[in-house]
Amino acid sequence: MITAADPLLTVRDLRTHFFTGAGVVKSVDGVSFQVRRGETLALVGESGSGKSVTSLSILRLLAASGKIVSGRIEFTSRDGQNRDLTRVSEAEMRTIRGNEIAMVFQDPMSSLNPAYTVGDQIAESIMLHRRTRRREALEIAAQMLEKVGISGAGCRIRDYPYQLSGGMCQRVMIAIALSCNPSLLIADEPTTALDVTVQAQILDLLRKLQEELQMGILFVTHNLAVVAEIAHRVAVMYGGRVVEDGWTSEMFRSPKHPYTRALLNSIPAIGRHPARLQAIPGNPPNPLTLPPGCAFEPRCQYAIAECSRAIPNLVHTGNEHWVRCIRHGSL
Amino acid sequence: MNEPLLEVKRLSKHFSGRGGAQIHALTDVSFKMQPGEMLGLVGESGSGKSTLGRSILRLLGPSDGQIIFNGIDITHLSARDMRPVRRQMQMIFQDPFSSLDPRMTAGQIVSEALAIHKLVARANRSARVADLLRMVGLAAEDATRYPHQFSGGQRQRIGIARALAVEPAFLVADEPVSALDVSVQAQILNLLQDLQEELTLTVLFISHDLAVVKQLCQRVMVLYLGRIMETAPAGRLYAGPKHPYTEALLSAAPVPVPGAKRSRTPIGGDAPSTLHPPSGCVFRTRCPYAIAECSQVVPELREVEPGHFKACIRDVL
Numbered sequence: 291m292i293t294a295a296d297p298l299l300t301v302r303d304l305r306t307h308f309f310t311g312a313g314v315v316k317s318v319d320g321v322s323f324q325v326r327r328g329e330t331l332a333l334v335g336e337s338g339s340g341k342s343v344t345s346l347s348i349l350r351l352l353a354a355s356g357k358i359v360s361g362r363i364e365f366t367s368r369d370g371q372n373r374d375l376t377r378v379s380e381a382e383m384r385t386i387r388g389n390e391i392a393m394v395f396q397d398p399m400s401s402l403n404p405a406y407t408v409g410d411q412i413a414e415s416i417m418l419h420r421r422t423r424r425r426e427a428l429e430i431a432a433q434m435l436e437k438v439g440i441s442g443a444g445c446r447i448r449d450y451p452y453q454l455s456g457g458m459c460q461r462v463m464i465a466i467a468l469s470c471n472p473s474l475l476i477a478d479e480p481t482t483a484l485d486v487t488v489q490a491q492i493l494d495l496l497r498k499l500q501e502e503l504q505m506g507i508l509f510v511t512h513n514l515a516v517v518a519e520i521a522h523r524v525a526v527m528y529g530g531r532v533v534e535d536g537w538t539s540e541m542f543r544s545p546k547h548p549y550t551r552a553l554l555n556s557i558p559a560i561g562r563h564p565a566r567l568q569a570i571p572g573n574p575p576n577p578l579t580l581p582p583g584c585a586f587e588p589r590c591q592y593a594i595a596e597c598s599r600a601i602p603n604l605v606h607t608g609n610e611h612w613v614r615c616i617r618h619g620s621l
Numbered sequence: 622m623n624e625p626l627l628e629v630k631r632l633s634k635h636f637s638g639r640g641g642a643q644i645h646a647l648t649d650v651s652f653k654m655q656p657g658e659m660l661g662l663v664g665e666s667g668s669g670k671s672t673l674g675r676s677i678l679r680l681l682g683p684s685d686g687q688i689i690f691n692g693i694d695i696t697h698l699s700a701r702d703m704r705p706v707r708r709q710m711q712m713i714f715q716d717p718f719s720s721l722d723p724r725m726t727a728g729q730i731v732s733e734a735l736a737i738h739k740l741v742a743r744a745n746r747s748a749r750v751a752d753l754l755r756m757v758g759l760a761a762e763d764a765t766r767y768p769h770q771f772s773g774g775q776r777q778r779i780g781i782a783r784a785l786a787v788e789p790a791f792l793v794a795d796e797p798v799s800a801l802d803v804s805v806q807a808q809i810l811n812l813l814q815d816l817q818e819e820l821t822l823t824v825l826f827i828s829h830d831l832a833v834v835k836q837l838c839q840r841v842m843v844l845y846l847g848r849i850m851e852t853a854p855a856g857r858l859y860a861g862p863k864h865p866y867t868e869a870l871l872s873a874a875p876v877p878v879p880g881a882k883r884s885r886t887p888i889g890g891d892a893p894s895t896l897h898p899p900s901g902c903v904f905r906t907r908c909p910y911a912i913a914e915c916s917q918v919v920p921e922l923r924e925v926e927p928g929h930f931k932a933c934i935r936d937v938l
C-alpha cells in the first residue's frame with residue numbers, strides 16, 4: 291500500500307485561464323489534488339470540464355493565450371527536491387518533461403510522426419534523456435516494445451506508424467513515455483479511442499508497469515467504469531473545479547457531491563439495470579458564463595438559495611476525502 | 622409468432638480497397654426483427670455495424686443477399702419504388718454536430734421531411750413541428766433556433782425529432798449517445814426507451830457499449846469482422862455467453878464497481894484486418910479455445926438454446 295508520506299505531485303488551487311476575443315475562459319478555476327508515488331489518481335469529468343487544460347498546465351504546454359493565473363504545482367523530483375512548476379524556468383521545465391514527467395495522449399496515431407519508424411522515435415526520445423549511442427538506444431527501444439507487450443519487437447522497431455493498429459500505436463506511445471523512467475505519467479484519455487478488448491490490455495499493462503516502476507499516474511478520463519478499474523483515488527471535475535476528491539471505493543460507495551451522485555446513478559452498468567436510468571436534467575456549464583455560485587447549482591436537485599451566492603469551498607470530510615458542496619453534511 | 626418486420630438473408634457487403642483489394646465489411650449476415658423489438662447490435666470498431674445499418678436502409682447497395690421489409694423484398698427496389706418504404710425507415714446518427722445542416726433552423730430541419738414526403742399540409746406543418754419538438758423534450762419556441770445554439774444532447778433530440786417526423790415503423794440508431802457527455806447520455810437513452818414503447822417502434826440500436834445495450838434492448842447481436850458471432854435474448858447473452866468472442870468482450874468491458882472480482886478471459890492482439898479475414902472462424906486468431914479445425918470450417922450460426930444462436934464449432938461454454 292502507498293504511504294501518505296510520499297507525495298509526488300501536489301496541485302493547489304490551480305487556476306488557468308484563456309484570454310480570448312470572446313472573453314476570459316476560466317477553464318481551470320480551482321483545482322487541487324495530490325498524486326503519490328505508485329498511486330493512480332483518476333481525473334474525471336465531462337467534456338470541457340478542464341481535465342486536459344489541467345494536464346497541460348502541469349507540463350506547462352498551454353497555448354499562448356492560456357495563463358496559469360494562480361495556484362501551485364508542487365513536484366518532487368527524483369533527487370528529492372520539491373519545486374513549484376509554475377515558477378521554474380523553461381530550461382528546467384524541459385529537463386523535467388520527458389525525464390521526470392511523461393505524457394500519453396488520447397489519439398496515438400496523430401501523436402506519432404508518420405515519417406519515422408517507431409524504433410527511431412523511441413530511440414530519439416531515449417537519446418534525448420540519456421547519453422547513449424543510436425545502436426544502444428535502438429536496443430533499449432526494442433526492450434521497451436517487448437515490455438509493453440509488442441511481440442517480435444526486434445522487427446517491429448523498423449515499422450512505420452501506419453503499419454500498426456491503434457492499440458499498438460498506443461503501446462508505442464507508452465513505450466516512448468516510459469523510456470526515460472518517469473516518476474509521473476500523465477495519461478490523457480489513453481484508451482478512449484480503443485476497442486474494449488484492447489483497452490483491457492492497455493489498462494492491465496499500465497497496472498503492471500506501475501507496480502514494477504512505482505510510478506505515479508494521473509489518468510484523465512470521462513469513463514467511470516475505467517476509473518473503477520484502474521484508480522486508487524479519484525478527483526471529479528465540474529466546470530473547471532474539483533468538486534470531490536477521495537478514495538475510489540469510497541467515492542463509488544458513498545459519493546458526497548450531488549454531481550458525483552447523479553453521475554453514478556445515470557450510467558448503465560452491466561449487472562445493475564434499473565427500469566429507467568436517472569438522467570441529470572440540463573446541460574454541462576459553459577466556461578465562458580459560469581454561474582456565480584456552485585457550477586452545478588442549475589442542475590442540482592438539492593440546491594438551495596445559498597448555493598448560487600458564492601463558490602463553495604473544498605472541505606475535508608475525513609479519510610482524505612474532500613467535497614465542494616455547502617449541503618454535503620445534510621444529504 | 623408475428624410476421625417479422627425485417628428479415629435480412631445472407632447479406633454481404635464488400636468494398637473495393639486500394640489496388641482492387643476486397644474489404645469484407647459484412648459476410649453472410651442473417652437475422653429477423655419482430656415488430657416493436659429493440660435489437661442491440663454490438664461489436665468493436667470496424668466490425669460492420671454501421672455498414673449493416675446503412676445497407677438495411679438501402680443507403681448502401683448490398684453485394685449479396687436480401688433485405689425483406691414488411692414482406693417486400695427491397696434489396697433491388699428502384700429509387701422511385703423505394704420512396705414509400707423509405708418513409709417507414711429512419712436513421713439517427715452518432716454525431717449530432719455534423720448530421721444537422723447548420724444553415725437551417727431546428728424547425729426547418731424537422732419539417733423538411735414532412736415536406737419531402739408531403740405528409741402534412743403546409744398550413745399545419747408548424748403545429749406538427751411544435752408537437753414533435755415537445756415530444757423529444759424541446760420547446761416549441763426552439764423551432765426558430767439554429768443547431769449551433771443547442772448543446773450536443775439537444776441537437777441529438779432534434780435528430781430524433783427529424784427521424785420521427787415521418788412516423789417511421791423502423792429506426793436505426795447508430796451510436797446515438799457515443800458523442801454525448803455522460804451526464805446527458807441518460808436523457809437520450811430514456812427518451813429513446815419511452816418513444817419506442819409509446820410508438821411501438823422497431824429499433825436496431827447500434828453501440829459498442831455493452832452496458833448501454835443491456836439497458837435498452839431485449840435482444841442482442843454480436844458482430845465480429847463482419848460476421849454474426851452470437852445472438853440471444855439480452856438476459857441470456859449477458860448471463861451466459863456461448864461464443865468465445867462474446868465471453869471475451871464481456872470480460873473486457875470495464876464495470877463501474879471498484880475492486881469487482883472479474884474472471885477476465887484476456888484475448889491478445891487486435892482484430893485482424895477486414896482485408897484479410899482469417900480462414901475458417903474469423904475469431905480463431907484471438908480465440909483461447911481454438912483448435913485446428915477452427916481454421917478449416919466457417920462455423921454456421923446454430924441454435925444452442927431456444928432463441929440463442931452462436932457461430933462456433935465448439936461447445937466449451
Ligand SMILES: Nc1ncnc2c1ncn2[C@@H]1O[C@H](COP(=O)(O)OP(=O)(O)OP(=O)(O)O)[C@@H](O)[C@H]1O
Pocket residue numbers: 308310315317335336337338339340341342343344353355356512577
Ligand atoms: N486554447 C484555448 N483557448 C480557449 N479556450 C480553451 C483553449 N483550450 C481549452 N479551452 C477551453 O477550456 C475548457 C476546458 O477544456 P479541456 O480541454 O481541459 O476540457 P476536457 O475536460 O479535457 O474535455 P474533453 O473531455 O472534451 O477532452 C473548454 O471549455 C475549452 O473550450
Ligand SMILES: Nc1ncnc2c1ncn2[C@@H]1O[C@H](COP(=O)(O)OP(=O)(O)OP(=O)(O)O)[C@@H](O)[C@H]1O
Pocket residue numbers: 636637638644645646664665666667668669670671672673829895
Ligand atoms: N465506404 C467504404 N469504403 C471502403 N471501406 C469501407 C467503407 N465503409 C466502411 N468500410 C470498411 O468496412 C468495415 C466495416 O465498417 P463499419 O463502419 O461498418 O464498422 P463499424 O462496426 O460501424 O465501426 P465503428 O464502431 O468504428 O463505427 C471497416 O473495415 C471499414 O473500414
Ligand code: SF4
Pocket residue numbers: 864865866902903904905906908909910911912915920932933934935
Ligand atoms: S470456432 Fe473455434 S476459433 Fe471460432 S470461436 Fe469457436 S472455438 Fe474459437
Ligand SMILES: [Mg+2]
Pocket residue numbers: 341342343478
Ligand atoms: Mg481533454
Ligand SMILES: [Mg+2]
Pocket residue numbers: 670671672
Ligand atoms: Mg459505425
